[in-house]
Amino acid sequence: MVDSIVSAASVVAAAIAVGFAGLGPGIGQGNAAGQAVEGIARQPEAEGKIRGTLLLSLAFMESLTIYGLVVALSLLFANPFVGG
Amino acid sequence: MYTFLLSKIEVGAHLYVDLTENLHLHGETVFVSALVVTVVSLFLIAGTSNLQKVPGNLQNLVEVVYETVKSIALTQMGPSYYSQFLPFTATIFLFVLGSNWAGALIPWKLIELPEGELSAPTNDINTTACLALLTSLSYFFAGFKIKGIGYFKRYVKPALFLLPINIVEDFTKPLSLNFRLFGNVVADELTVAVICSLVPFIVPVPIMMLGLFASSIQALIFSTLAANYIGEVIE
Numbered sequence: 001m002v003d004s005i006v007s008a009a010s011v012v013a014a015a016i017a018v019g020f021a022g023l024g025p026g027i028g029q030g031n032a033a034g035q036a037v038e039g040i041a042r043q044p045e046a047e048g049k050i051r052g053t054l055l056l057s058l059a060f061m062e063s064l065t066i067y068g069l070v071v072a073l074s075l076l077f078a079n080p081f082v083g084g
Numbered sequence: 085m086y087t088f089l090l091s092k093i094e095v096g097a098h099l100y101v102d103l104t105e106n107l108h109l110h111g112e113t114v115f116v117s118a119l120v121v122t123v124v125s126l127f128l129i130a131g132t133s134n135l136q137k138v139p140g141n142l143q144n145l146v147e148v149v150y151e152t153v154k155s156i157a158l159t160q161m162g163p164s165y166y167s168q169f170l171p172f173t174a175t176i177f178l179f180v181l182g183s184n185w186a187g188a189l190i191p192w193k194l195i196e197l198p199e200g201e202l203s204a205p206t207n208d209i210n211t212t213a214c215l216a217l218l219t220s221l222s223y224f225f226a227g228f229k230i231k232g233i234g235y236f237k238r239y240v241k242p243a244l245f246l247l248p249i250n251i252v253e254d255f256t257k258p259l260s261l262n263f264r265l266f267g268n269v270v271a272d273e274l275t276v277a278v279i280c281s282l283v284p285f286i287v288p289v290p291i292m293m294l295g296l297f298a299s300s301i302q303a304l305i306f307s308t309l310a311a312n313y314i315g316e317v318i319e
Contacts (some may be wrong), residue, residue: 059305
């Protein structure tokens with residue numbers, strides 16, 4: 001009984017973790033991409049450099065989402081609170 | 085409902101190889117990473133063994149790889165020190181890239197294992213943890229080698245009250261490196277697996293392409309960060 005409540009709570013927690021982990025980086029990535037497009041529009045010859053930096057920083061922001069995903073995955077597949 | 089799947093969702097299942105009572109190996113991880121190491125080494129040896137003034141196709145490719153890793157090391161560590169740590173950066177880059185692509189490009193599902201499945205070695209958190217710990221060991225080594233005992237001055241910069249944060253950073257750096265690589269690779273494989281279980285035809289291909297792209301970016305990020313951490317302590 002306790003185990004099933006814990007697993008239900010873990011599933012909900014995993015969903016919340018992924019959802020909120022997607023929220024912040026989504027806003028951040030949108031900001032970064034918008035600024036990059038603005039930069040390219042203002043100075044088209046710098047496109048290569050801007051694209052490289054943008055991809056790198058997008059990947060950094062992506063990693064925040066991934067942390068949330070790792071927490072969610074460990075709750076779903078390797079739950080430390082269920083079983084022994 | 086059974087459909088033909090090239091990929092199935094399995095997290096944390098491994099083929100255990102018992103060496104002794106207490107010593108186990110993750111068979112599939114060790115096998116695929118040994119394969120990656122062999123293939124990458126053979127590629128580099130074949131590309132550099134017969135150097136020509138006018139490079140052929142293979143030598144061109146190796147030169148592009150060299151230019152890439154050299155630019156990573158050079159931009160992060162500066163012109164005076166980069167050559168000492170270029171081999172480390174290049175090794176990390178090539179191993180991570182090779183492992184990620186080995187998981188995505190080779191149809192491992194055709195080979196049946198009793199438990200677990202063959203996939204990218206970076207799909208196993210032990211591999212990425214090892215890479216991350218190697219990175220932190222190498223920046224300690226770099227600091228001691230170049231700064232000597234003055235390395236510890238780094239911990240009280242820019243002010244003394246930042247000492248605890250600087251110490252905690254030594255632990256969070258490998259942790260975040262580890263989770264970033266592991267999470268990205270697992271996320272790629274899970275996305276492909278989920279889409280494959282919904283529509284096992286053509287639809288997953290663009291996602292797989294995206295995964296290939298993302299995993300090469302991850303290799304770039306991992307080696308850039310490793311070079312950056314080394315550059316930070318020796319500047």
